[in-house]
Amino acid sequence: MRLAVAVEAPQHTGLGAPLDYLADRAWPAGTLVRVPLGRRTVTGIVWGDAGATPDAGLTLRPIAQALDALPPLPATWRDMVAFAAGYYQRGLGELALAVLPPELRKVDATQLARRLGRRRPASVPAPSPALRPLTPEQAAALDQLARLPPGPVLLHGVTGSGKTELYLRAAAQALDAGRQVLVLVPEINLTPQLEARFAERFPGRRLVAQHSGLSPAQRLQHWLAAHLGEADLVLGTRLSVFTPMPRLGLIVVDEEHDPSFKQQDGARYSARDLAVWRSQREQVPVILGSATPSLESWQRAEEGRYTRLTLAERVGGGALPRLRIFDMNRLPRDRSQQTVLAPPLQAAIEARIARGEQSLLLLNRRGYAPVLHCGACGWKSGCPHCSAWRVFHKADRTLRCHHCGFTERVPRACPDCGNLDIAPLGRGTEKLAEQIAALLPGARIARIDADSTRLKGALESQLAAVHAGEVDVLVGTQMVAKGHDFRRMTLVAAVNPDGALFASDFRAPERMFALLMQAAGRAGRDAAHAGEAEMWIQTWHPTHPLYRALATHDFAAFAATQLDERRSVGLPPFSFLALLRAEAREAAVAQAFLADAAAVAAPPGLVCYAPVPPPVARVAGVERMQLLVESTSRPLLQQWLAAWVPQLHALKARHKRLLRWAVDVDPLGL
Ligand SMILES: Nc1ncnc2c1ncn2[C@@H]1O[C@H](COP(=O)(O)OP(=O)(O)OP(=O)(O)O)[C@@H](O)[C@H]1O
Ligand SMILES: [Zn+2]
Numbered sequence: 001m002r003l004a005v006a007v008e009a010p011q012h013t014g015l016g017a018p019l020d021y022l023a024d025r026a027w028p029a030g031t032l033v034r035v036p037l038g039r040r041t042v043t044g045i046v047w048g049d050a051g052a053t054p055d056a057g058l059t060l061r062p063i064a065q066a067l068d069a070l071p072p073l074p075a076t077w078r079d080m081v082a083f084a085a086g087y088y089q090r091g092l093g094e095l096a097l098a099v100l101p102p103e104l105r106k107v108d109a110t111q112l113a114r115r116l117g118r119r120r121p122a123s124v125p126a127p128s129p130a131l132r133p134l135t136p137e138q139a140a141a142l143d144q145l146a147r148l149p150p151g152p153v154l155l156h157g158v159t160g161s162g163k164t165e166l167y168l169r170a171a172a173q174a175l176d177a178g179r180q181v182l183v184l185v186p187e188i189n190l191t192p193q194l195e196a197r198f199a200e201r202f203p204g205r206r207l208v209a210q211h212s213g214l215s216p217a218q219r220l221q222h223w224l225a226a227h228l229g230e231a232d233l234v235l236g237t238r239l240s241v242f243t244p245m246p247r248l249g250l251i252v253v254d255e256e257h258d259p260s261f262k263q264q265d266g267a268r269y270s271a272r273d274l275a276v277w278r279s280q281r282e283q284v285p286v287i288l289g290s291a292t293p294s295l296e297s298w299q300r301a302e303e304g305r306y307t308r309l310t311l312a313e314r315v316g317g318g319a320l321p322r323l324r325i326f327d328m329n330r331l332p333r334d335r336s337q338q339t340v341l342a343p344p345l346q347a348a349i350e351a352r353i354a355r356g357e358q359s360l361l362l363l364n365r366r367g368y369a370p371v372l373h374c375g376a377c378g379w380k381s382g383c384p385h386c387s388a389w390r391v392f393h394k395a396d397r398t399l400r401c402h403h404c405g406f407t408e409r410v411p412r413a414c415p416d417c418g419n420l421d422i423a424p425l426g427r428g429t430e431k432l433a434e435q436i437a438a439l440l441p442g443a444r445i446a447r448i449d450a451d452s453t454r455l456k457g458a459l460e461s462q463l464a465a466v467h468a469g470e471v472d473v474l475v476g477t478q479m480v481a482k483g484h485d486f487r488r489m490t491l492v493a494a495v496n497p498d499g500a501l502f503a504s505d506f507r508a509p510e511r512m513f514a515l516l517m518q519a520a521g522r523a524g525r526d527a528a529h530a531g532e533a534e535m536w537i538q539t540w541h542p543t544h545p546l547y548r549a550l551a552t553h554d555f556a557a558f559a560a561t562q563l564d565e566r567r568s569v570g571l572p573p574f575s576f577l578a579l580l581r582a583e584a585r586e587a588a589v590a591q592a593f594l595a596d597a598a599a600v601a602a603p604p605g606l607v608c609y610a611p612v613p614p615p616v617a618r619v620a621g622v623e624r625m626q627l628l629v630e631s632t633s634r635p636l637l638q639q640w641l642a643a644w645v646p647q648l649h650a651l652k653a654r655h656k657r658l659l660r661w662a663v664d665v666d667p668l669g670l
Helices: 075-087 092-098 109-117 136-147 163-176 188-201 216-227 238-242 271-281 295-302 343-355 429-439 458-467 498-502 508-520 545-551 555-569 587-599 634-654
Strands: 002-007 019-022 032-037 040-049 153-157 180-184 207-210 233-236 248-254 286-290 307-311 322-327 358-362 371-374 391-393 398-400 407-409 422-425 445-448 473-476 489-494 534-539 576-584 606-608 622-631 658-665
Touching: 002 032, 002 092, 019 032, 040 092, 075 092, 075 238, 075 271, 075 634, 109 216, 136 163, 136 307, 153 163, 153 295, 163 180, 163 188, 163 248, 163 286, 180 238, 180 271, 188 207, 188 233, 207 216, 233 238, 238 271, 248 271, 271 286, 295 555, 322 343, 322 545, 343 358, 343 489, 343 534, 358 508, 371 391, 429 445, 429 473, 445 458, 489 508, 498 508, 508 534, 508 545, 508 555, 534 545, 545 555, 576 587, 576 634, 587 622, 587 634, 587 658, 606 634, 622 634, 634 658
Parallel strands: 153 286, 153 307, 180 233, 180 248, 207 233, 248 286, 322 534, 358 473, 358 489, 445 473, 489 534
Antiparallel strands: 002 019, 002 040, 032 040, 371 422, 391 398, 398 407, 576 622, 576 658, 606 622
């Protein structure tokens, strides 16, 4: 008999669909098998019976081995994979295998049997710790959750309003009903704290994590525990949306607005959107939680397609921090007299240090300075491989490209003219920490960003020091702005946030507002000190509407203005986008491919724009171009992409010097 098997065939082969193999048994769909592919033996997934008529003249090869010790991947899982492959325009086999633990794709039947033998015994739930009573708002929201009709719930709760407590209560109900719970979180640096809260609440229950920081063996063990129904809770980053869970009873997406839910290479799926799809397919509730929901989700709630639950108050009567906007135009014009902190902000921080409270300085740019500059000849530290500057890192005296990674020692003199006096321009977190140390002698200053946390365990120990009160002033990037429950923090300052006000990306204001709201949310979480909590903004544009909305903590008003703007110019969520990206050694090659692609006649209701370079056009010696497709109808865009993408495979053959192309459906950045 013949069976269709999904195998990982690279996209350029055009072999997206499952391939036919001979089988001696009717392995059920979802069974993992080892099959020959070219000269290799690879792992595949039985997708169903093969087509009715075998291709004439094609000799089918037999399935080498079935890994049938593993229960087949369920129909719900296969449906989600098939949907995602179709929606995001990738090969079915490619996506199906890419979302399995890498280790599972390597093992044969014997090795798998050994892994399965190493499983831990099932969990025995112990009594939960005594619970604090819910606030009236939380209680009302929980009550509503239980009585809602099926469909996504958008939980809009201000920072510190106790959203996590609601997730825990909803999870408890699902667990008590014998179901499994899936919790998606944006970044792995937020998982430890949340994991600890879940573990503490559900002693004896088996909780497994799924993220890229695990060893391959751990990831497989955790995945197996979920798939076999032994794990009660799965907590993970975007990739865990694909974890098969036979008893799934609830999905939670925490910080649903976070861009990291969108995969940025390969199959560019949105884990948040797939979580909503999965909840519908599996008929389980999904809670999307955020203090600053994505405008997509917000608009769906406005239209009544999502149910909105609101937590408007902080737990324990804590107030949201008061916004202090400092107009930088008031500082002396003479540059030599300007300091990094406006004097009143510095005084506010000093007052907090004296009271034993903490301050957070947010600067979303790591390194010492974004560029080195020679005053004599104008040389700047460009990257030879990218259209970007190389960032000066003072700690190890390197120039590093944050796009391609190219790193060199800082030159002693200007490479062009020999001038010895080359100077850093602008400021990153490293320099900010250094300047703060000079301004606040004796203060204990810590810096947390992607550089300071490179080593395993570094982030945990740095955060622990903050929680333990061993730090007076924390300097950090967006990494520390969200999710953390810092109890002693009463001041947050954005040192120089103006950049995003004038960025070309239409989502920049939304991102910036979310980041500042999240950052503000780190201050005053302990009601005892909340009265003095402040959020400072140093800006040259003090009357900008974005800062005005921030001052009143009015997300709804901000969302309404943004949505009006988007509606009037036809941007998402009022239109649907796809980007076709192309890469080549020369821009003209990528451009020619995109021009041919755009020439395929688009139906009415769909617009193909002219090819343009992205903001950073050249990365690692490769030129990139992109073409935007826009439609007011999602089905129309989907239909067109399904017809267009196969033509692009053919078109590629005519553009031999094109390196790569890919389609990004619902792109986050343009
Ligand atoms: N009902 C309650 N009674 C007492 N304390 C509570 C209650 N609910 C939550 N808390 C505490 O209030 C703090 C804030 O709650 P939580 O972290 O759940 O808020 P959040 O809305 O998830 O915050 P953020 O969006 O800022 O991450 C936590 O320290 C939590 O333990
Ligand atoms: Zn580079």
